[in-house]
Amino acid sequence: MGETTQHFVLLLLCLSGLVHSSAAFVFWTAVVDISYYNNITNDTEENFCECGVYGQNARVETTSGIVVLPRDDPKGCHPDTVYNWTSSPWIALVKRGSCNFSEKIIAAVEQGASGVVVYNADGTGNSTSHMSHPEAAGVVAIMIGNIQGMEIVKLVNNGTDVYMTIDVGSPHGPWITSYWLYFLSLAFFIVTTASIAYFVFISANRLYNLRMHKRSERKLRSEAKKAIGRLQVRNLKRDDEITNSEAHMCAVCIEAYKVGDVVTVLTCDHIFHKACIEPWLLERRTCPMCKCDILKALGVEEESKDSITTTLPQDATVITVAGGDSLFEVPLTEPVRSDPERQQHRYDNRAFEGDTEGRE
Missing domain, CATH: 3.30.40.10 (Zinc/RING finger domain, C3HC4 (zinc finger))
Structure with a gap:
């Protein structure tokens, strides 16, 4: 079953209210695709992985742009944080800590960022957590692991232009499994097929x-x-x-x-x-x-x-x-x-x- 079908089934269930009580446990992964020009090999390097997680209050959709770091504070907590970039679109890359996620996201968006990427704190490896940022809802915001974030920071600090694309991954949660999605999809198609067959039968019978x-x-x-x-x-x-x-x-x-x-x-x-x-x-x-x-x-x-x-x-x-x-x-x-x-x-x-x- 393709990812598009899974997304459709989940969206249908959420809209119908069948999983309203479980909606708070559902989160979406993000596919992070970065590309940059390697001056040593004279080649364009490209790496992508489904290693990001959308925030609980984030807008789950695709965005892209040049990765930009805050000038003085890598954590981007101050409201007057300055980002060294004037062109658009661009994505802010900030470190976790010192303030809540909403403050980091608001500071970056007010400077014109099309999306915000928060990389985890030191010593956490490439683990992530579910960000909660109710004061900054409706923004494309994801979290990535510390190791991956530090690699991007190193490239940017060396003067390399890193281009990032954030794409929607797949839904996850304690109640969502592949077998459950298969079952829901199968049940949906069976009900739809039965409804269409019944409609055709009734129409044909009336016509006859x-x-x-x-x-x-x-x-x-x-x-x-x-x-x-x-x-x-x-x-x-x-x-x-x-x-x-x-x-x-x-x-x-x-x-x-x-x-x-x-x-x-x-x-x-x-x-x-x-x-x-x-x-x-x-x-x-x-x-x-x-x-x-x-x-x-x-x-x-x-x-x-x-x-x-x-x-x-x-x-x-x-x-x-x-x-x-x-x-x-x-x-x-x-x-x-x-x-x-x-x-x-x-x-x-x-x-x-x-x-x-x-x-x-």
């Missing part, structure tokens, strides 16, 4: 159901067209009772029948304007009055109709219509009833009563 629904609707629409073609169609004449009273009207458009109107007689013997009922039947395939299934009544097979789930209201919605001297209710929606006889009596088409009596 939508496609099947449209296919079923097209088939039912085609069957409805065939059924409509088999229904009785006739023109209303002057002797038709339903043309002689405004009380008789089409339940779809709520308009009275007139002589010359073209009407369609459904299998349930209810009458409607042909121009009104055909679009209705193409969409709903049932009688607006009694909910009689026109396709089933005509013996048309509807294999795909069972796959379409329709939620019907519990109560019928009706409107009161005034026609002549009478008031009667016209249903807008009507639930399916288990008793066909009750349906017929409740939604009796008055416009058709006279017509049936004439035929009898």
Whole structure:
């Protein structure tokens, strides 16, 4: 696993608050890369190692510049400490001791340093510790070992220009191990993959159901067209009772029948304007009055109709219509009833009563 992945996982965990209680124990190492021109060999020497440690309050990012030492005090504690450098960027190299880390860092930054490197006290070898500098937060500041720091100081004091690059290393802490990072990374990718797979499955399932629904609707629409073609169609004449009273009207458009109107007689013997009922039947395939299934009544097979789930209201919605001297209710929606006889009596088409009596 690459370092970039480890950094990403750690950052994700920190942002999510999962390691909030352990954040104080996490520290970042720094890769220190120095290069200088060797006057003896006439070659450019370059040395780098992951031997620095970012301060607890430091800005963990990359910086670079010429290494500069404080003029009088190698520990750089005095606020008026002078650094013998006017160009930029440059990195201050100071020794540990005499004052706290914040004072050293502030004194160097006020002089224009882009970063501060503190090398450990004498007798500590190349060991380092975790600097705490809350008063100088947000500065690229690291600590390196005493031996390495003294070698750089010796080069600078001999008049050698030492160029240093500080780069971000890797996270460390008592709770961070390679196996733990592997586990977290694996868990992260498994959860992400599962989420994507679930999303793809749900999307594909919805798309499939939508496609099947449209296919079923097209088939039912085609069957409805065939059924409509088999229904009785006739023109209303002057002797038709339903043309002689405004009380008789089409339940779809709520308009009275007139002589010359073209009407369609459904299998349930209810009458409607042909121009009104055909679009209705193409969409709903049932009688607006009694909910009689026109396709089933005509013996048309509807294999795909069972796959379409329709939620019907519990109560019928009706409107009161005034026609002549009478008031009667016209249903807008009507639930399916288990008793066909009750349906017929409740939604009796008055416009058709006279017509049936004439035929009898």
